[in-house]
Every structure is written in C-alpha cells, then in structure tokens.
Amino acid sequence: MSSQDPSAGPSRRHFLQSAGVLAGTPLVGAAAARAADVPPEEAPAIARAVALRVNGEIHTLRIEPRTTLLDALRDELGLTGTKRGCDRGQCGACTVLVAGRRINACLALACAHDGDEITTIEGLGTPEHLHPLQAAFIETDAFQCGYCTPGQLCSARALLDEARRGDCSAATADVRAVGPVVLDDAEIRERMSGNLCRCGAYPNIVAAIRKVASA
Amino acid sequence: MTPFDYQRASSIDEAVRLGAQPGAMFLGGGTNLVDLAKGGVVRPRLLVDVSRLPLASIAETPAGGLHIGAAVRNSDAANHPLVRRRWPLLAQALVAGASAQLRNMATVGGNLLQRTRCAYFYDVGFEHCNKRAPGSGCDAIAGVNRQHAILGASPSCIATHPSDLCVALAALRAVVRVRGPRGERTVAFADFHRLPGDAPQRDTTLADGELVTAVELPPSRFERHAHYLKVRDRASYAFALVSVAAALELQDGRVRDAALALGGVAHKPWRVPAAEQALVGRPLSADSMAAAADALLAGAAPQTRNGFKVTMARRAVARALQVAGEQA
Numbered sequence: 001m002s003s004q005d006p007s008a009g010p011s012r013r014h015f016l017q018s019a020g021v022l023a024g025t026p027l028v029g030a031a032a033a034r035a036a037d038v039p040p041e042e043a044p045a046i047a048r049a050v051a052l053r054v055n056g057e058i059h060t061l062r063i064e065p066r067t068t069l070l071d072a073l074r075d076e077l078g079l080t081g082t083k084r085g086c087d088r089g090q091c092g093a094c095t096v097l098v099a100g101r102r103i104n105a106c107l108a109l110a111c112a113h114d115g116d117e118i119t120t121i122e123g124l125g126t127p128e129h130l131h132p133l134q135a136a137f138i139e140t141d142a143f144q145c146g147y148c149t150p151g152q153l154c155s156a157r158a159l160l161d162e163a164r165r166g167d168c169s170a171a172t173a174d175v176r177a178v179g180p181v182v183l184d185d186a187e188i189r190e191r192m193s194g195n196l197c198r199c200g201a202y203p204n205i206v207a208a209i210r211k212v213a214s215a
Numbered sequence: 216m217t218p219f220d221y222q223r224a225s226s227i228d229e230a231v232r233l234g235a236q237p238g239a240m241f242l243g244g245g246t247n248l249v250d251l252a253k254g255g256v257v258r259p260r261l262l263v264d265v266s267r268l269p270l271a272s273i274a275e276t277p278a279g280g281l282h283i284g285a286a287v288r289n290s291d292a293a294n295h296p297l298v299r300r301r302w303p304l305l306a307q308a309l310v311a312g313a314s315a316q317l318r319n320m321a322t323v324g325g326n327l328l329q330r331t332r333c334a335y336f337y338d339v340g341f342e343h344c345n346k347r348a349p350g351s352g353c354d355a356i357a358g359v360n361r362q363h364a365i366l367g368a369s370p371s372c373i374a375t376h377p378s379d380l381c382v383a384l385a386a387l388r389a390v391v392r393v394r395g396p397r398g399e400r401t402v403a404f405a406d407f408h409r410l411p412g413d414a415p416q417r418d419t420t421l422a423d424g425e426l427v428t429a430v431e432l433p434p435s436r437f438e439r440h441a442h443y444l445k446v447r448d449r450a451s452y453a454f455a456l457v458s459v460a461a462a463l464e465l466q467d468g469r470v471r472d473a474a475l476a477l478g479g480v481a482h483k484p485w486r487v488p489a490a491e492q493a494l495v496g497r498p499l500s501a502d503s504m505a506a507a508a509d510a511l512l513a514g515a516a517p518q519t520r521n522g523f524k525v526t527m528a529r530r531a532v533a534r535a536l537q538v539a540g541e542q543a
Contacts, residue, residue: 048221065221065262068249088250092316101290101319107249108320111221112242112264155316167294168310170451174542175299175306176438193451194314 050114054079055123061110069113070094070105073120081121081150085196092195095151096120102158104194121150124157132215133157136208144199155195156209159183162191163213183213216252223264227394227428233263235396235424241265243286243325246317251330255339256347266322270428273297279434285324285392285427289380290315292323302432304441304462304474308383311445314452324427327381327391327407330418331374331482332454333363345371346415360518362456365525367481372415373518376408376483377454383443385484386460386476389432395425408483415482436472437462442539444531445478455479457528461535463499470494470503475536477511477528487511499540501533508532 047062052069054077061076070087073079073096085093087106094105097119125131133156136142143149163181171190172181181187188206197205221242224230234241238260242248251257270284273295281302283292292298293309313321335341335354343352355363355373363373381404389404408419421427441462447453458478464471473494476486490510497503508529515525 046220065219066216066252088253089246089317092314095316102316103320104246104316107244107246107317109221109242109245109249109262112223112245112266114223159315162315167290168299168306169315170307170310170445172310175293175303175310178296178299190451191315194316 048111050111052077052110052113052116052118054118055120063110065109065111067110068106069096069103069108069110069118072110073105073118079120079122083147083150085148085151090196091148091151092155093148093151095154095195097154097158100158100161102155119154121154124153131157132212133160133208136211137205140204140208140211141201142204142208143197143201148195148197148199152192152195152197152205155192156205156212159188159191159209160213163187183210185210188213216249217255217258219252219259220261221264222261224268227268227270227426230263230265230268230426231394231396231424233261234426236261239263239424241324241426243322244288244317244320245325246313246321247325247329251337254337256330256337265324265426270324276431281432281435283323283430283432285322285429287323289313289318289321289323289326292380293318301435301438302387302441304383304387304437304443304460305380305432307441307443308379308458308460311443311455311458312379323380323430326378327384327427327430328419328421329376329378332377333374334359336374346374346411349414349416356518359520361520362454362479363518363521364481365515365517365521365528366477366485366512367410367483368516368518369411369413369415371413372411372482374411374415374482375479376418376481377479378484379443379445379455379458379478381408382458382476382478382484383460384430384432385486386462386474387432387435387437388474389430391427392429392431393421393425394428395422397422399428401431404484405486411482418482436464437474440465440539440542442535442542444535444538446527446531457524457531459528459531459535460484461532461539463494463536463539465499465540468498470497470499473507475507475511475532477532480515480524480528485511487513494536499536504533504536505529507536 051060073082083093085091089104089107096105125134168175169190171186188209240259242262242264270286272284274282293306299306336344336346341354343354364375391402391407445455445458460476462474473491476484490507493506
C-alpha cells in the first residue's frame with residue numbers, strides 16, 4: 001500500500017489511519033476509567049513522545065509508557081493488520097519485524113522502540129503486488145479464518161532471512177556447522193513454532209513456506 | 216497493567232542509580248516482565264530500560280573464555296560464531312527455549328532473572344503463593360504439580376526455574392558479573408540462584424538494585440561433545456518437564472572432564488559436582504551414567520503428581536550423555 005500514488009485519492013492506509021483516530025477516542029475513555037480504579041500512589045504516568053518508523057513512515061505519538069507496540073500500531077496508528085491473539089506472547093498473531101527481526105509486539109513496550117524501524121503486514125506487499133509468501137499462502141490454501149495469517153507471514157518473512165544467513169534452530173543437527181540452512185519440513189515447523197493456528201492449517205503453511213524457500 | 220513510568224538508562228551508572236528507586240525494575244527484552252505486569256503478578260512503579268546499554272557484546276576473554284554482555288539477545292548469543300563453534304551446549308540450550316520471536320527479544324541478563332512458570336504464581340486468581348505473596352501459603356503443593364520440583368523444594372515453595380540457558384550455564388560453570396549501588400562483584404553461577412527455603416519470593420542472591428552486566432565462561436573443553444536434551448509436552452515452544460545439559464571432554468576413550476546439570480526439576484539449575492566426578496577417569500558406560508544420575512537425583516522427593524520426573528530425569532541423563540559422547 002505504501003507504493004500507492006498519493007494523487008490517486010485517499011489510500012487504504014490513509015483511511016485506516018483516520019479510522020484509527022476515531023476508533024482511538026473511546027479507548028482513551030477506557031484507559032481513563034481503568035486509571036480511576038487504581039490507588040492514588042499509582043496515578044497514571046505522564047505520556048511520553050515516541051517516534052516509530054512504520055513501513056517507511058515516521059509517526060510521532062504521545063503515549064503512556066505501558067502502551068505496547070501492538071496497541072500503538074492498532075489503536076494509535078490504525079494498522080489493524082497486526083492481530084491481538086493471546087496478548088501474552090504465546091500465539092504469535094502480533095508478530096511484526098523490528099529492524100528486520102521478528103518479535104511479539106504484544107510484549108514489547110512502544111516507548112522501548114523509540115526510533116526503531118518497524119514492518120507490519122501492511123508493509124509486506126500490496127494487493128497489486130503480493131509478497132511471494134502471500135501468493136504462496138493463497139496458492140497452497142495456508143489459512144482458514146485468516147486471523148493468525150498476518151503474524152504467520154511476518155514470521156515467515158523473517159524466517160527466510162534467518163535461514164539464508166545460517167541461523168541455527170532446535171532442529172539443526174549440528175549447531176557447529178555454519179552456512180545456509182536447508183529448510184526441510186522439520187526446520188520450517190520448528191522455526192514457525194511461535195505462530196499458532198487454531199484452524200490447524202499447519203501442513204499448508206509449511207508447504208507455502210517451503211515453496212518460497214525453494215523457489 | 217497498572218501504570219508505571221519508563222526511563223531509558225543512558226549509562227550503567229545511571230541504570231544503577233535509577234534502579235535504586237522504590238518500585239523500580241530493570242527492563243531488558245520484557246518477554247517475562249511485561250507478561251507478568253499484564254497479569255498483575257508484578258506492579259512496577261518505574262521501568263528502567265537497560266536494553267540499549269553498551270552491554271551487547273560477545274567476545275573471547277584474555278584467558279580464552281567467553282564474555283556475553285547482559286543485553287545480548289538470546290538469538291544473537293545462539294548464533295554467534297564463537298558460541299556455536301566453541302560452546303555448542305550454550306547454542307543448543309538457547310534454541311531449545313521459547314520461539315524465534317521471543318529469542319529475538321529476550322536478553323541474556325533477563326534470562327537469568329526469569330520468574331517461575333508455576334501456574335499458581337502466574338495466576339493472581341490463586342490466593343496462596345509464597346513467592347508472589349510471602350506468607351500466604353502454597354496452592355501447588357496440594358494442587359496440579361505435575362510440572363513442579365522434585366529436588367530442593369521446601370514446604371513454602373515447589374516451583375521450578377524455567378530457563379534452558381541457565382542449565383547450560385550451570386553445567387559450564389559460568390560466572391555472573393553484577394553492578395550495584397556498592398560497586399561491582401562476580402557471583403559463581405551455582406550461587407546466583409537460590410533454593411526456596413522460607414523465602415521463595417527471592418529467586419536469586421542479587422541485592423536490591425543490582426544489575427546483571429555480563430555472564431562469563433571459562434575456556435571451553437567441551438566443543439566436541441555437547442548435548443542439550445529437553446523433554447516437554449510438545450515438540451517445540453514449551454517449558455521443560457526435564458532437561459539435561461551434558462558435555463564431555465574425552466581422551467583416549469575416557470572421560471577427562473564432564474559438565475552436567477538438570478533443568479525443570481528444582482528452584483534453580485541442578486548441578487551436583489559429584490555427578491560429574493562419577494564420570495571422570497572412566498570410559499562412558501551404562502554404569503558410569505547411572506552413577507552420575509544417582510548423584511544428581513540423590514534426595515529426590517517428588518510431589519503428588521510428578522513421580523514420573525525421577526525416572527524421566529534418569530533416562531534423560533543417560534541419553535544426553537550418550538549423544539554427547541557419540542559426537543565426532
């Protein structure tokens with residue numbers, strides 16, 4: 001979406017950001033209600049300025065320190081492609097890339113990522129030019145409900161880089177051997193174990209990643 | 216999460232100064248701390264971000280050992296060429312833990328300070344947890360304690376330490392470098408984590424405000440024969456029921472030195488030097504491996520639902536040693 005011609009009218013991203021601002025309004029109210037429940041010695045901390053470079057665009061936000069990167073992306077920037085699943089670092093639905101590395105956005109504080117380069121699913125491909133992983137997921141039917149898919153795709157995107165540079169995994173026979181990793185099914189499964197799919201599309205997710213890895 | 220303030224420390228000295236404030240906690244990768252804060256298990260007033268301090272290097276020490284800065288991410292430690300070639304046990308233990316995403320976030324210092332995954336500690340819906348609320352009791356002792364300790368537990372707490380990395384560090388006789396309000400000191404790994412006793416709220420021997428700055432290892436004698444075996448309820452991305460860090464130095468068919476520790480069985484990584492001594496000076500055999508397991512599991516006292524862990528640990532010790540011994 002980032003490649004869209006601005007002269008072509010309001011982009012989907014612009015719409016999402018505007019919607020995010022509106023959708024964010026009641027959340028401020030909810031946060032205030034929560035704050036009223038806490039004892040006075042735990043009064044809300046002062047909001048801090050944080051600059052996030054998301055999919056190539058710099059956003060400056062004023063947010064409470066407890067705001068997670070996931071909440072900042074969804075509620076402040078309207079980038080709702082990144083999903084909140086368990087919100088406790090167990091399911092991987094919130095996977096995004098920070099400086100090219102995959103992380104769980106739900107356990108990351110946004111203020112700890114001040115100045116960082118973040119890639120979300122909105123930055124992975126465009127409807128006109130799908131990322132090869134997105135195309136492969138469609139071809140191999142690698143999802144059912146689709147809720148975990150943005151996280152699966154961001155995770156798989158990082159996995160390909162990790163394998164190319166030779167990162168080891170628990171499925172690697174000998175960690176002392178260096179060099180590019182051959183992504184067989186055992187390696188793909190182990191390396192994707194941080195992304196759960198409650199629909200159970202795992203065989204097709206593995207097939208999609210294998211297809212792109214061997215292309 | 217209850218509200219907290221956040222400050223990024225610009226130097227180690229500043230981190231130590233900020234960390235001395237009431238309610239302050241150090242923030243590394245946040246994979247455990249943010250999770251605990253979300254669950255209301257911890258309620259920090261101030262998070263002192265130490266993740267960008269200049270503590271992210273891995274280097275060989277002048278003595279030929281290994282220095283790992285506390286802010287090194289788990290995935291970077293696991294993939295550093297020096298670690299993979301010379302301390303493979305460490306790389307194996309690191310990649311056995313968590314997921315790729317979490318390993319990209321988690322720091323080595325934070326790994327040492329992980330809290331237990333005991334469900335009665337983690338879920339504030341349970342009233343009785345001496346680790347979370349000292350003096351309140353322990354719901355795990357009469358509860359679902361399949362995951363819990365079989366060694367070193369107390370009537371106050373039967374929780375286990377969840378780290379994989381720490382099991383390897385214990386076996387490899389690491390030293391922890393610490394900086395605090397009273398200066399710098401080093402702690403032998405065996406003395407870093409503590410048994411629960413009557414104060415399970417304290418996981419380590421760190422004093423208030425002390426910051427882990429690095430972990431150091433002696434020169435490796437175990438680059439050829441090392442195996443980290445993790446037994447868990449699913450093939451990946453789960454905490455250990457039992458894990459074994461095993462490494463051997465072999466010469467002329469005999470064990471010259473051994474490094475051996477158990478995870479998932481106690482409040483701290485479980486290393487018994489006598490177990491290593493049972494292997495040294497002899498060829499690796501069923502008898503010597505059984506003697507090592509005997510020494511490690513001496514005094515084992517399972518809970519109501521985890522008697523299986525004793526047998527599992529014995530078998531895992533033998534298998535880990537055997538795999539380590541067979542490597543080229």
